[in-house]
Amino acid sequence: MKKACKIYDEKTIGKFVDNELSSEKSKTISEHIETCPICDSITAKYNHLSNIFVQSTSKQLDKIDTDLLGQNVLEQIKREENNFFKKVFDYFSPKLYLKIASIVAIMIISLTYFQERLIRPLDIIGPSAIVNSVDGNVSSVMIFETKKSKHTIIWFSEA
Amino acid sequence: MGRFLNTIFILFVVCWICSFTNKAIAGNAVKTDVRIIHASQGQNHIDPKLSDLAEELSTVFKYTSYRLIKEKNMGLNENQKGVVKLPDERSLVVIPTRINGENIKYQINIFKSGNQVFSTQILLKNKRSITIGGPKFKNGYLLFNISGKTL
Incomplete structure (x- = not known):
């Protein structure tokens, strides 16, 4: 024992x-x-x-050949860097929020920029101008607008 | 996710401020174009430079000829006077008295031999125009087409 x-x-x-x-x-x-x-x-x-x-x-x-080992590691890193799928993955994954934010910002800026152009056609519904006052040495004044684009016209007859 | 929302919020605020700044800048000056037109019932003629306007005017007038006598493009600041010489010792004075992104308020005066014969105050929509007519000229009439666009 x-x-x-x-x-x-x-x-x-x-x-x-x-x-x-x-x-x-x-x-x-x-x-x-x-x-x-x-x-x-x-x-x-x-x-x-x-x-x-x-x-x-x-x-x-x-x-173990440390030089060869280092070389192999570097080659492996290089292969991974050149990998297409990894590039795609890297593009979409890191800081993804920043990319989405950029896209949203571009959309906001575009909307701001084109806002006038998008809304502008609606303005044509109203007259091109509002006549606040008319005065002068005239015998008559007519204010009218065209049917199509509501173009305002002032017509006066000199006294 | 929090950083994403923060970024969106900051960008939105920046865009919002930019839109106001744009309107504020737009309120400083206005591009005012004046076209002097001779309308008559003479031989059919529409000046190529008036094709857009003549089409509109022909819906309310019976004139067959629209000739561009003169055109003047002016960049005017608020309350700055723009003067256009007209035929028969006439002159047109146009003053943008209030400018904003939506409308331009104009004071328009027509003089003949130094005397004011016509005066009007209008609120013109930005990027649109008004036509004033009436004075007789060479078997026809003079029309003044005034358009305004904020800069």
Whole structure:
């Protein structure tokens, strides 16, 4: 049967090896390990496993060509930038509110600009002018308007 | 969504202010065009420059000839006097006394040998015209077509 330390369990020793404990706690465990062969054995086992992992990882990292990796990443970014669908998506998605607002603004400005021209034909319904007063050395005055465009005419006869 | 509505609101306010500014600017000056026409029952003739007006006038007058004697285009500020010399020592004085985006109020006076023979105050719709006629001239009559357009 495997012996176990009565003070620290394997999990705590594991955290100690991985430097996941506070410095004060680590110091206490370090002092304990010097007097406890069970914890010392566990620590040695974990340190060994840790060394194996670090060594194998280092070997794999050495195999990676960082320049090539960078180049590949840049190519991938370039491909995505040139993607037609992405361009379309980028056009419609970011700041979409601004684009819609611009369109609405153009519509408002157009309506303001063309308002007179759209309403203007209705003005023709009324006379082209209202005669407020007529005076002078005249024998008669007639005010009338044409049927079609309600063009106002003043006709006077000189005295 | 809040930013969108804010943007729309700001743009709407700007457009609204612009529309008022436009009217305010429009109220400063007016383009006044005066056409002096000789209307008679002589040989059929309609001056090409009067084709639009002659068509209208022919619905109320029986004249067969409309000749453009003179045309004067003036840019007048409010209360600025515009004078047009007429045949037979006559003259026409036109003064825009009030200008806004919708109407132009004109004071129109006709003088003969320095004496005022006719005077009228009219409220002309913007971009439209009025015709004043009556003085006899060369077997026919003189017509004065006055149009106004805010600048």
